[in-house]
Structures are given as C-alpha cells and as structure tokens.
Amino acid sequence: MTRKLFPTSVVGSMPRPAFVRDLIMADPPLEAAEFKSKMDSAIRYVVALQEQAGLDVITDGEWRRKSYIGVIAELAEGFELGVNESDGRPWTTVVGKLSPKKPGFIAEEVRFLKSISDRLIKATLPAPALLGERMWDSEMSKDAYPTREEFVRDCVPILRREVELLIEAGANIIQIDDPHLCLFVDEEIRAKYEDPVGAMDFSVEMV
Known part of the structure; x- marks a missing residue:
C-alpha cells in the first residue's frame, strides 16, 4: 500500500449511537460471547x-471501551469503580498497587480491525500522566501511592507492554493522548501547580 504524505484519520473517538451505548451500559451486563458478537x-x-468517508487510517472508534482513561483498569489490577461526586458519573480511582491484569486488551481491538479492513490501523492509549491527573486521589490512593508521580511511574510498564503487543498485533500507528497538557496554557490551571513547567516536563518524560 502506498502511503500518503498527509493520511486522514479521526483524532478522538467516534460518536456512539444509542445501540452502542446500550451495549456498554447494559444492566445486567450481557454475557461475554453475546457482547462480543x-x-x-x-x-x-x-x-x-470511515472507509466510506475515504479515511486512510481507521480505528474502532474506541467503542469497546467504557471510558478512554478507564481502559487502564482493563490492563491492570489496583482500581476501584466509584462515583464522581461533582457530576454523578462512574469514576475509576487507583486504590492499590498496580499489577498486570489482561495484557493485550487493546491489541485485541487491532487484530479484529485487521481482519475486516485493509486500511492502515491506528490504536490509541492514554498517556501515563493523564491517568495520574484523572485517577489518583489524595485520600483514596494515598496508601498505595502517596504521590501522583509514583502512580504515574507505575503506569508506564503496563502501557509499555501494551505498546509492544500492539506492534505485534500489526498496529500501523499508536497514538498516545495527553489532552491535559493543553490546559497549561490557562494561567488558572498553571497556578494550581507548585511547578507547572516541571509538571509539563514530567508528562512528556513519562511518554
């Protein structure tokens, strides 16, 4: 396949129609075989x-994932599902030391895509520092990880292993997202950090 100079692709997830939301949020959950089918x-x-739109690089829309950052809880033990007090949404928080749970969860997405399309395949992962910003809590997480940085560093080998498995599965592009970085342009956000430049450098270093 000839690669284009500027290949087209979606940046984030694809909007989920009602039938996909119903699959993910089914209560009680569907049996594994029925859900997969x-x-x-x-x-x-x-x-x-995506193919009909003429995109050169495709994803699965991230439709198999309940949440983008929550996918780490599929890859590792040590998380607890609760409720975000600010808006009532389900929220995952780290409460124990991380250990591998299901390496290859995202690689399975790639293998299925390659079985149904001849386009270039892109896989997506959350950046380690993004997980720290969203999933570490100063009270709930402190016994396992007294600092956010300790948790972030333990996310790295879990995600690195998934990158290795994505390469083995044939992913053409691996996108590591850290949308929190863009918030540092806001003076109010920077003011929340003792060392905002150091926080940005740490985010990049962990990738």
Whole structure:
C-alpha cells in the first residue's frame, strides 16, 4: 500500500449511537460471547463509515471501551469503580498497587480491525500522566501511592507492554493522548501547580 504524505484519520473517538451505548451500559451486563458478537457487528459498521468517508487510517472508534482513561483498569489490577461526586458519573480511582491484569486488551481491538479492513490501523492509549491527573486521589490512593508521580511511574510498564503487543498485533500507528497538557496554557490551571513547567516536563518524560 502506498502511503500518503498527509493520511486522514479521526483524532478522538467516534460518536456512539444509542445501540452502542446500550451495549456498554447494559444492566445486567450481557454475557461475554453475546457482547462480543454484537460489538463486533457495531465495529464493522463504524469501520465501514470511515472507509466510506475515504479515511486512510481507521480505528474502532474506541467503542469497546467504557471510558478512554478507564481502559487502564482493563490492563491492570489496583482500581476501584466509584462515583464522581461533582457530576454523578462512574469514576475509576487507583486504590492499590498496580499489577498486570489482561495484557493485550487493546491489541485485541487491532487484530479484529485487521481482519475486516485493509486500511492502515491506528490504536490509541492514554498517556501515563493523564491517568495520574484523572485517577489518583489524595485520600483514596494515598496508601498505595502517596504521590501522583509514583502512580504515574507505575503506569508506564503496563502501557509499555501494551505498546509492544500492539506492534505485534500489526498496529500501523499508536497514538498516545495527553489532552491535559493543553490546559497549561490557562494561567488558572498553571497556578494550581507548585511547578507547572516541571509538571509539563514530567508528562512528556513519562511518554
């Protein structure tokens, strides 16, 4: 396949139609085999949308994931699902030391994509520092990780292993997202950090 100078792709997740949201939020949850069968059909649909639009690089829309950052809880033990007090949404917090749980969870997404499309395949992962910003809590996490930085450093080998498995699965592009970095342009955000430049440098270093 000839690669284009400026290949086209989606940047974030694809909007989830109601039937995909129903699959993910089913209560009680669907049996694993039924969920996989129905989600595979949904992924075929979102891949067809991207191909029909003429995109050069496709993803599965991140439709298999309950949340983007929460995918780390599929890869590692040590997390607890609770509720975000500010808005009532389900929220995952680190409460124990990380240990591998299901390496290859995201690599499975890539293998399925390669079985149904001949386009370039992109896989996405959250950056370690982003996980620290969203999933570390000064009270709930302190017994396992007294500091946010300690938690972030332990995320690195978990994510690195997934990158290795993504390469083995045939991912053409691996996108590591840290949207929190863009917030540092805001003076009010920077003021919340003792050393905002150091925090930015740390985020980049962990990638």
